Amino acid sequence: MVPSDREVHIERIFNAPRERVWRAFTDPKLVAQWWGRGNKLDIERMEVQRGGHWRFVEHTPQGPQGFEGRFREVTPPRRLVQTFEWDGMPGHVAINDASFEDLGDGRTRVVTKSLFHTTEERDGAI
Amino acid sequence: MVPSDREVHIERIFNAPRERVWRAFTDPKLVAQWWGRGNKLDIERMEVQRGGHWRFVEHTPQGPQGFEGRFREVTPPRRLVQTFEWDGMPGHVAINDASFEDLGDGRTRVVTKSLFHTTEERDGAI
Numbered sequence: 001m002v003p004s005d006r007e008v009h010i011e012r013i014f015n016a017p018r019e020r021v022w023r024a025f026t027d028p029k030l031v032a033q034w035w036g037r038g039n040k041l042d043i044e045r046m047e048v049q050r051g052g053h054w055r056f057v058e059h060t061p062q063g064p065q066g067f068e069g070r071f072r073e074v075t076p077p078r079r080l081v082q083t084f085e086w087d088g089m090p091g092h093v094a095i096n097d098a099s100f101e102d103l104g105d106g107r108t109r110v111v112t113k114s115l116f117h118t119t120e121e122r123d124g125a126i
Numbered sequence: 127m128v129p130s131d132r133e134v135h136i137e138r139i140f141n142a143p144r145e146r147v148w149r150a151f152t153d154p155k156l157v158a159q160w161w162g163r164g165n166k167l168d169i170e171r172m173e174v175q176r177g178g179h180w181r182f183v184e185h186t187p188q189g190p191q192g193f194e195g196r197f198r199e200v201t202p203p204r205r206l207v208q209t210f211e212w213d214g215m216p217g218h219v220a221i222n223d224a225s226f227e228d229l230g231d232g233r234t235r236v237v238t239k240s241l242f243h244t245t246e247e248r249d250g251a252i
Contacts, residue, residue, distance in 0.1 A: 050216060051213060051216035051217075052216075069217075070211070070216050070217050071216065071217065072216055072217025072218070073217075081217060082217060083217045083219055085196070087177060090176060090177035090178075090196050090197065090198055091177075091195075091196050091197065091198025091199075091207060091208060091209045091221065092198070093209055093219045093221075095217065095219075095243060115243055115244075117221060117241055117243060118241075
């Protein structure tokens with residue numbers, strides 16, 4: 001969903017309780033299992049608190065790719081806001097704002113709203 | 127000047143040749159002399175190249191204040207683009223795009239265009 005010309009909204013529903021989904025997003029050991037989509041992921045830094053930094057290196061078949069950012073809001077288990085930057089386009093920063101909603105039936109809805117500085121950056125990321 | 131609802135443009139003219147003004151913005155020893163506006167400035171990191179990071183701590187009368195970001199474009203002596211983030215509002219990132227124009231009479235015009243993610247962030251910075 002593209003609610004404005006600088007945003008992307010992604011909604012995902014997980015068959016897991018909210019606390020577990022929250023941990024999958026914030027515990028480095030769990031993040032390392034899925035974030036690289038099958039590629040090995042080195043978590044160089046992950047300080048899950050307001051103002052903390054994160055930096056991951058994904059080992060893709062094309063070589064290592066670095067990603068980094070900073071946590072802006074950490075409100076367990078409901079909301080996680082962080083900046084996101086790929087080394088390939090340094091200084092192009094998106095804000096990823098993730099909300100975790102308990103659906104009451106053991107499932108969790110995660111809505112991530114990404115805000116870019118420009119439409120071009122948004123379209124490039126899509 | 128506020129050319130859009132997310133930008134601020136600042137124009138300054140310096141009585142110095144462009145090469146000297148460029149050095150004043152990119153040589154840590156020179157930056158330390160003016161950036162803190164009279165306050166002591168610790169330059170913890172300043173890698174003036176595309177993708178390089180910078181981090182300054184300004185020792186204000188109210189205590190230390192951290193600032194950091196990343197260089198997005200470094201084109202001596204004409205253009206310097208970097209992100210800017212204050213520790214007090216982590217994850218709120220502005221893009222500072224500075225152009226250095228040789229006025230031909232020993233003076234240099236520096237135009238800095240700052241782009242924020244939101245109007246509220248822009249107004250807060252002003």
